[in-house]
Amino acid sequence: xxxxxxxxxxxxxxxxPPKSSIGFMTGDWKTYMPVRDLEKCTTCLTCVMFCPEGAIxxxxxxGKIEFDFSFCKGCGICANECPTKAITMKMPE
Amino acid sequence: MTTQEWKFTAKxxxxxxxxxxxxxxxxxxxxxxxxxxxxxxxxxxxTIVTQATGCMEIVGSIYPYSSWAVPWLxxxxxNAAANASGIDAALKAMRKKGKVKQEHIDIIAIAGDxxxxxIGLQALxxxxxxxxxxxxxxxxxxxxxxxxIQRSSSxxxxxxxxxxxxxxxxxxxxxxxxxxxxxxLAHEMEYVATATPYYWKDMMTKxxxxxxxxxxxxxxxxxxxxxxxxxxPAKTMEYSxxxxxxxxxPIWEAVNGKRQLSTPSxxxxxxxxKKKPVKAYLEGQGRFRHLFTPQNQHVLDGIQxxxxxxxxxxxxxxxxx
Numbered sequence: 001x002x003x004x005x006x007x008x009x010x011x012x013x014x015x016x017p018p019k020s021s022i023g024f025m026t027g028d029w030k031t032y033m034p035v036r037d038l039e040k041c042t043t044c045l046t047c048v049m050f051c052p053e054g055a056i057x058x059x060x061x062x063g064k065i066e067f068d069f070s071f072c073k074g075c076g077i078c079a080n081e082c083p084t085k086a087i088t089m090k091m092p093e
Numbered sequence: 094m095t096t097q098e099w100k101f102t103a104k105x106x107x108x109x110x111x112x113x114x115x116x117x118x119x120x121x122x123x124x125x126x127x128x129x130x131x132x133x134x135x136x137x138x139x140t141i142v143t144q145a146t147g148c149m150e151i152v153g154s155i156y157p158y159s160s161w162a163v164p165w166l167x168x169x170x171x172n173a174a175a176n177a178s179g180i181d182a183a184l185k186a187m188r189k190k191g192k193v194k195q196e197h198i199d200i201i202a203i204a205g206d207x208x209x210x211x212i213g214l215q216a217l218x219x220x221x222x223x224x225x226x227x228x229x230x231x232x233x234x235x236x237x238x239x240x241x242i243q244r245s246s247s248x249x250x251x252x253x254x255x256x257x258x259x260x261x262x263x264x265x266x267x268x269x270x271x272x273x274x275x276x277x278l279a280h281e282m283e284y285v286a287t288a289t290p291y292y293w294k295d296m297m298t299k300x301x302x303x304x305x306x307x308x309x310x311x312x313x314x315x316x317x318x319x320x321x322x323x324x325x326p327a328k329t330m331e332y333s334x335x336x337x338x339x340x341x342x343p344i345w346e347a348v349n350g351k352r353q354l355s356t357p358s359x360x361x362x363x364x365x366x367k368k369k370p371v372k373a374y375l376e377g378q379g380r381f382r383h384l385f386t387p388q389n390q391h392v393l394d395g396i397q398x399x400x401x402x403x404x405x406x407x408x409x410x411x412x413x414x
Contacts, residue, residue: 010402014166015156016157017154017155017156017157017158018157018159019157019159020114020116020158020159020160020162021114021115021116021117021153021158021160022114022115022116023116023119023158024116024118026116026117026118026160027116027119030121044103045103046103047101047291048103048107049106049131050127050290050293050330051127052116052121052123052124052126052127052130052329053117054111054113054114054115054117054130055115055136055174057107058104058107060107060108060133062107067156068115071115071116073120073121073122074123074266075119075123075319075326075327075329076122076325076326076327077122077127077327077329077330078324079327080327080328080330080331081330081331082331083261085259089327090142
């Protein structure tokens, strides 16, 4: 062992992932993209609850739902579960 | 346990910031990720999470990114519960020395079915026996999905996996699913519950109750995996719902051993005509595709029979409690 290498006492006791995954955009995985019909939407928040990515956000100050396409993987759970069928999955143009 | 029930609305939950952050690398339509995100919103204050190796550990901690907004620890596959015991003991010691100021710090151990049913069972059993204060969340996607869909002892009978392929000789897995909640109940735990993310309010209430228990609590979350079940990603929550409606996975909770069906399952118990055939649940899942052929009809009938029997047994256990 060369003298430059750290000894076991000096290295950290565990590996630490230093960055938050908020900086890792998974949105480019998707093929289809949810499109919402604002007239049909009743803001029941079902889609917000079921989104595995947390990509559908409830903005209480504005009283509306916002889709964050930088994380949406296009799974279609929101479109499948929407009680008023306000969301449809469409191929982006 | 506090007798006061935690009351919340969809808006309360939606307004709460995520603790399991966006940008994790789970497959599209991941059931466990959806469940974990909601369970993390049911926490009541400072929380430490420890995970066993598994899908949810991998997707949330790919270097240099971490998807956890809470202190998080992972060491190896078998020791989610052992980690939780260590954290609990460390907190006790630090509190004695005056190094911890918070009144209570919750510990959540999260493991998949591989890390609970098979590899982590002895660590879990030991931690529960020692009475450490933690909530163990088992997200059950019925197989070792991230290593290539191998069978686990949670994989149900008849399911095709890469290690139990369906062919002309065997119709998928031949062995039954291990009844893990019965094993945990036999430890005489204060709180054991089963839940599924479609009934999110029920699941989050149970997670909260588990955290409020002074001592170990066990939450079995049934989470569909579109990749391993070879089902459509969009139908994850539909299968979560169908599993309860067909009584493949009834949801209940047991406080001090007294078992009680939760509302969605209770409604089926009260109106048996609402119970759906298991066929409705198995259909559309690629891992059960081979069962819908004339030569495998007997396997399908067997699954229906076993499900009905298990449901009847559960009803009896709930009545006697």
